[in-house]
Amino acid sequence: xxxxxxxxxxxxxxxxxxxxxxxxxxxxxxxxxxxxxxxxxxxxxxxxxxxxxxxxxxxxxxxxxxxxxxxxxxxxxxxxxxxxxxxxxxxxxxxxxxxxxxxxxxxxxxxxxxxxxxxxxxxxxxxxxxxxxxxxxxxxxxxxxxxxxxxxxxxxxxxxxxxxxxxxxxxxxxxxxxxxxxxxxxxxxxxxxxxxxxxxxxxxxxxxxxxxxxxxxxxxxxxxxxxxxxxxxxxxxxxxxxxxxxxxxxxxxxxxxxxxxxxxxxxxxxxxxxxxxxxxxxxxxxxxxxxxxxxxxxxxxxxxxxxxxxxxxxxxxxxxxxxxxxx
Amino acid sequence: xxxxxxxxxxxxxxxxxxxxxxxxxxxxxxxxxxxxxxxxxxxxxxxxxxxxxxxxxxxxxxxxxxxxxxxxxxxxxxxxxxxxxxxxxxxxxxxxxxxxxxxxxxxxxxxxxxxxxxxxxxxxxxxxxxxxxxxxxxxxxxxxxxxxxxxxxxxxxxxxxxxxxxxxxxxxxxxxxxxxxxxxxxxxxxxxxxxxxxxxxxxxxxxxxxxxxxxxxxxxxxxxxxxxxxxxxxxxxxxxxxxxxxxxxxxxxxxxxxxxxxxxxxxxxxxxxxxxxxxxxxxxxxxxxxxxxxxxxxxxxxxxxxxxxxxxxxxxxxxxxxxxxxxxxxxxxxxxx
Numbered sequence: 001x002x003x004x005x006x007x008x009x010x011x012x013x014x015x016x017x018x019x020x021x022x023x024x025x026x027x028x029x030x031x032x033x034x035x036x037x038x039x040x041x042x043x044x045x046x047x048x049x050x051x052x053x054x055x056x057x058x059x060x061x062x063x064x065x066x067x068x069x070x071x072x073x074x075x076x077x078x079x080x081x082x083x084x085x086x087x088x089x090x091x092x093x094x095x096x097x098x099x100x101x102x103x104x105x106x107x108x109x110x111x112x113x114x115x116x117x118x119x120x121x122x123x124x125x126x127x128x129x130x131x132x133x134x135x136x137x138x139x140x141x142x143x144x145x146x147x148x149x150x151x152x153x154x155x156x157x158x159x160x161x162x163x164x165x166x167x168x169x170x171x172x173x174x175x176x177x178x179x180x181x182x183x184x185x186x187x188x189x190x191x192x193x194x195x196x197x198x199x200x201x202x203x204x205x206x207x208x209x210x211x212x213x214x215x216x217x218x219x220x221x222x223x224x225x226x227x228x229x230x231x232x233x234x235x236x237x238x239x240x241x242x243x244x245x246x247x248x249x250x251x252x253x254x255x256x257x258x259x260x261x262x263x264x265x266x267x268x269x270x271x272x273x274x275x276x277x278x279x280x281x282x283x284x285x286x287x288x289x290x291x292x293x294x295x296x297x298x299x300x301x302x303x304x305x306x307x308x309x310x311x312x313x314x315x316x317x318x319x320x321x322x323x324x325x326x327x
Numbered sequence: 328x329x330x331x332x333x334x335x336x337x338x339x340x341x342x343x344x345x346x347x348x349x350x351x352x353x354x355x356x357x358x359x360x361x362x363x364x365x366x367x368x369x370x371x372x373x374x375x376x377x378x379x380x381x382x383x384x385x386x387x388x389x390x391x392x393x394x395x396x397x398x399x400x401x402x403x404x405x406x407x408x409x410x411x412x413x414x415x416x417x418x419x420x421x422x423x424x425x426x427x428x429x430x431x432x433x434x435x436x437x438x439x440x441x442x443x444x445x446x447x448x449x450x451x452x453x454x455x456x457x458x459x460x461x462x463x464x465x466x467x468x469x470x471x472x473x474x475x476x477x478x479x480x481x482x483x484x485x486x487x488x489x490x491x492x493x494x495x496x497x498x499x500x501x502x503x504x505x506x507x508x509x510x511x512x513x514x515x516x517x518x519x520x521x522x523x524x525x526x527x528x529x530x531x532x533x534x535x536x537x538x539x540x541x542x543x544x545x546x547x548x549x550x551x552x553x554x555x556x557x558x559x560x561x562x563x564x565x566x567x568x569x570x571x572x573x574x575x576x577x578x579x580x581x582x583x584x585x586x587x588x589x590x591x592x593x594x595x596x597x598x599x600x601x602x603x604x605x606x607x608x609x610x611x612x613x614x615x616x617x618x619x620x621x622x623x624x625x626x627x628x629x630x631x632x633x634x635x636x637x638x639x640x641x642x643x644x645x646x647x648x649x650x651x652x653x654x655x656x657x658x659x660x661x662x663x664x
Binding site for chain 2: 032089124296302308
């Protein structure tokens with residue numbers, strides 16, 4: 001067991017998996033000599049050589065397309081999109097091709113591909129280096145979309161992603177990369193997709209979240225504990241498949257629920273969670289479902305003042321949780 | 328040396344043009360250096376990409392462009408926006424996220440835009456703006472305005488699909504658009520030569536679209552001005568698009584976080600010896616321009632940069648209320664039936 005940052009954990013896990021299985025390779029822009037702009041693949045080129053650590057041209061469509069070809073032919077590519085915001089030129093390849101290969105071949109072959117990408121705001125990246133993209137891809141059957149927020153989960157879920165027989169979008173919150181540390185077990189383990197985790201137990205209300213917002217939710221819950229508000233906090237970890245059983249179990253216990261995500265609130269992942277609660281647990285509720293999301297504007301603006309106005313903070317969540325508890 | 332390049336070197340430019348070119352170089356250099364200093368003081372958040380070392384491309388083209396020609400550029404776009412006449416205070420304030428920023432703090436370094444100066448935006452997604460520039464050129468042609476669209480991008484862009492799509496269409500439709508590949512030899516951190524099938528990532532692709540293969544010394548502002556003038560005029564007269572590859576070099580890294588240690592020292596040394604400002608200054612002195620004239624230009628620019636810095640620093644942060652402004656055409660963010 002060692003304490004590691006999120007980025008160090010992803011680096012170490014990917015490194016170990018490449019050591020373990022020579023079908024695994026990484027490709028993307030600046031992943032080789034540079035080691036990636038966030039240094040996730042630092043030192044990989046020296047260890048594994050240019051056949052398995054591939055600096056590609058700057059062309060996301062090509063990165064995705066070539067990875068799909070490698071995956072259908074027996075390799076286990078782990079492609080990096082330098083920023084999640086840059087993934088859209090590859091949208092066609094991922095949605096139309098990767099997601100459908102198994103279905104349209106009637107199960108004859110699949111596409112065991114991992115696309116890793118840093119996402120999310122809070123680092124002054126402005127309009128094209130801050131976006132949350134999970135809702136676009138989680139909408140598409142055939143793709144798995146995960147967003148581990150704790151280093152321990154990042155390890156288990158990255159191993160799961162690489163071993164998964166289907167394409168996985170693996171989202172890494174860039175503000176969590178170095179700000180979040182946690183104990184990471186030394187042994188090799190898989191953290192299954194579609195299993196949420198109750199990170200903090202409570203009886204008064206449930207907060208469902210993932211990514212950076214999950215850490216803010218835990219912080220807000222801890223602050224409120226002193227005031228006698230006992231909040232249960234769930235980390236979804238995986239957007240698709242979505243673990244509603246854990247959510248519904250918690251809602252059954254607390255009867256109040258808030259869903260927090262930094263993506264635009266409208267049609268974001270939290271909308272699906274809220275809809276399923278309404279379908280399956282409406283009469284368990286003592287208060288309307290509350291959703292806290294990013295502002296409904298086209299992208300996260302640059303200036304610090306505007307960025308804070310976009311992103312929910314631990315302060316915002318503290319106020320909102322208090323309001324819901326008192327409902 | 329191409330015919331155009333030779334023309335540029337031998338051209339007898341009038342003195343005011345030469346001094347205006349020098350002034351533009353000086354503006355970009357001093358603005359960018361100040362931007363860098365402000366990063367170091369932690370006044371500029373996020374990332375930023377400077378044009379230090381690449382000034383001559385922006386200066387030469389801006390000098391040759393008509394006031395209402397369009398500029399489309401990339402996230403390395405301070406220079407291109409500045410030389411089209413955008414407010415220096417507005418630009419500096421934008422980098423600082425202040426309310427008097429040219430985009431009121433919404434955009435920051437990578438998204439500078441000044442529509443009143445026909446600077447139609449800095450695009451942070453590589454390749455995105457090439458089809459857009461072609462579309463603007465089509466509109467100009469259709470409306471008969473005589474405007475030319477000038478689209479700047481880096482060497483890395485030449486490998487993305489949108490580059491090829493836009494060139495093909497521009498050639499088919501004979502659009503008044505000049506595509507300018509600023510080849511600084513590195514696609515972010517990766518040498519462009521290591522990921523590209525041809526030696527000249529821009530020029531060697533021109534033939535595929537029936538265009539001339541054009542390379543210009545992007546550190547020589549006279550040559551850039553010469554080739555820009557030639558192909559802007561040709562495009563304006565219905566001669567169709569051009570693709571010009573300007574060879575240049577970054578003084579520093581890709582972005583502010585990058586010390587650019589991956590570049591061979593001899594390569595850095597040989598390029599920095601050809602610094603576009605030093606190069607042009609010595610040429611003007613040889614041509615008999617008084618040193619004092621150039622020093623006066625530099626100090627006027629410095630005064631302007633100082634003023635812009637102070638006005639930016641004195642302004643309040645971007646107004647939080649603005650976050651919901653201008654989502655829709657009515658200026659607001661409410662969706663209505």
